[in-house]
Amino acid sequence: MILLKKNILLNGSCLEIKSYKNPKLSYSIKRDIINLKKTYWKFSTSSQLNWFKKNIHPQDVHNCLFLNNKLIGYTLLRNRKMLINDNKKKYFLIDTVTISKEFRKNNFGNLLMEFNNNFIKKKNYIGFLLCKKEIAKFYINNNWKNIKKNKLHVDGKKSKLNGMYYNLPKKLQSELNKNSFYIQTN
Numbered sequence: 001m002i003l004l005k006k007n008i009l010l011n012g013s014c015l016e017i018k019s020y021k022n023p024k025l026s027y028s029i030k031r032d033i034i035n036l037k038k039t040y041w042k043f044s045t046s047s048q049l050n051w052f053k054k055n056i057h058p059q060d061v062h063n064c065l066f067l068n069n070k071l072i073g074y075t076l077l078r079n080r081k082m083l084i085n086d087n088k089k090k091y092f093l094i095d096t097v098t099i100s101k102e103f104r105k106n107n108f109g110n111l112l113m114e115f116n117n118n119f120i121k122k123k124n125y126i127g128f129l130l131c132k133k134e135i136a137k138f139y140i141n142n143n144w145k146n147i148k149k150n151k152l153h154v155d156g157k158k159s160k161l162n163g164m165y166y167n168l169p170k171k172l173q174s175e176l177n178k179n180s181f182y183i184q185t186n
């Protein structure tokens with residue numbers, strides 16, 4: 001993968017992606033995640049901390065992209081279960097895919113998604129996400145597929161957002177395409 005279309009030198013730089021289960025996330029990284037999220041979603045630190053407490057479970061995973069130890073990218077993988085024909089199936093609800101403003105359009109988003117996808121595959125999970133229509137192309141480029149709009153229910157309601165899936169076995173794809181997708185965010 002060719003990184004960096006802008007004038008940022010990667011030579012001698014240290015680029016790493018680390019995964020943290022929620023209880024292992026240090027306060028300083030949590031603070032950096034909140035600051036990174038603030039550049040796109042306008043919520044105060046205290047409301048974000050409340051959101052963390054209410055919505056993030058111990059089995060949820062934070063994938064963090066660091067450039068020279070500075071957090072420049074982030075994804076939350078929310079570890080959830082759904083019932084298909086009375087069988088429990090585990091899935092990750094992908095949330096908050098973000099790259100720091102100054103580093104966007106340098107392929108870091110693709111790099112982070114490649115890491116997220118491999119993480120989902122290795123765990124043998126299904127991936128789901130909700131996004132605005134405009135950003136769907138970014139995920140399609142990263143091998144995610146659209147869920148038919150009239151089939152999608154989020155927390156018991158029809159959703160205005162675009163639903164997408166990844167690593168859904170073929171057999172389940174046809175089964176779920178006939179029925180509805182019921183995604184629980186919590």
Ligand SMILES: CC(C)(COP(=O)(O)OP(=O)(O)OC[C@H]1O[C@@H](n2cnc3c(N)ncnc32)[C@H](O)[C@@H]1OP(=O)(O)O)[C@@H](O)C(=O)NCCC(=O)NCCS
Pocket residue numbers: 040096097098099100103104105106107108109110111130131132134135136137138141
């Ligand atoms: C979406 C986001 C993570 C992409 O990160 P990035 O590092 O700029 O993306 P990349 O440079 O890897 O670009 C990958 C591809 O996606 C496309 N893309 C990037 N941002 C896009 C956007 N906002 N809408 C549509 N396509 C986009 C690029 O054109 C590029 O396409 P190409 O490979 O054909 O050139 C970044 O723009 C971001 O953090 N946005 C704000 C938060 C957000 O909207 N997150 C999604 C929540 S669902």
